Amino acid sequence: MKAVAAIALLLLLGSCGLGQREITACADPNNMPFSNEAGQGLENKLSEMIATDLGAKLNYVWWAQRRGYVRNTLNERKCDFWPGVASGLEMLATSRPYYRSTYVFVTRERDSLGGLTLDDPRLRKLKIGVQLVGDDANNTPPAHALSARGMVDNVHGYMLYGDYGRPNPPAAILDAVERGDVDVALVWGPLAGYFAPQSTIPLRLEPVTPWFADQQWPMQFDISVGVRKDDQKLLKEIDRILIRRSADVRKLVETYRVPIAAQ
Incomplete structure (x- = not known):
């Protein structure tokens, strides 16, 4: 009977939503079309998609995208991911690109x-x-x-x-x-x-053309989601979401009229 009661208690706690996963996005509060505090930006919507697919509650750390942004947010572990970064950014681990x-x-x-x-x-x-x-x-x-x-x-x-x-x-x-x-x-x-x-x-x-005439200063960039370099688990989860929801992500990017560059 004690074992049954313990199982019932665990089920009750689970039904109350205790232990729900939470995930925190780094975002600028005043930087449309990418993000704002009202949640109207492309990166807000992508963050919501990622959180939903992870079954997680989405939180934000709002920080103006000045110099030191990564150092003061993601690398200080104040947030878990930052959508809208250039692929291959050295300070972070970056996902597969979701637009160029x-x-x-x-x-x-x-x-x-x-x-x-x-x-x-x-x-x-x-x-x-x-x-x-x-x-x-x-x-x-x-x-x-x-x-x-x-x-x-x-x-x-x-x-x-x-x-x-x-x-x-x-x-x-x-x-x-x-x-x-x-x-x-x-x-x-x-x-x-x-x-x-x-x-x-x-x-x-x-x-702008030629887009790669000055090899040090290209005019086209792949855009990804960034995470801390030591958070490979989350990076893999985000990559899977970007693959699985690729049609939805493409539609989202089109909604914000992003000019797409072919490689």
Whole structure:
């Protein structure tokens, strides 16, 4: 009878949901189309998919994606995974890619600036916007590519970090094209793909080419989910989910109008 009672107690505790697995995502609270505190971003939705498939409760650690992000979140064990990282990032173990995107030229359709390349002579006569991380070697690939071609005086920088006092600070570079502050902007594809349709004027998006002319600064990247290097169990679980739910992940990426780059 004691054994039966013990089994009944275990079943009761299980039915109460005690011991449910929990998993914590690292996320930026104000960085659409990737994530925000309202859970509206692509990475929010992917995190929900991962948690659901693991049968886990999803929690978040909100942290602005400044320098030191990985060190202060994932590697401090404050969270378990970070979706939306470049595949092969050295500080982390990364999953199989779930999309590959590219930097794009963003111009106003009325200006008829289609067919631009990094080596197009028209660029030297235009006001150009680029996304910046800082003023050192950690800058974005387009900033380096333009600098290597001697284009500096006609280039205007827009910080990826931006002013957190306003919503979606990285979108400021798209606003600059819309207002006419710059003629062309070189923007990470997912950001441009999401915000360009919200512009009050039609904008043209075209992949930055040649995408691999400067081998140190490619314009296309595979995007993965990152985990701590010592958490190979979770990495394998996430890989299995990305394979099993590949059609759903592809649909999710399409919903956010991410420009897909073919390898």
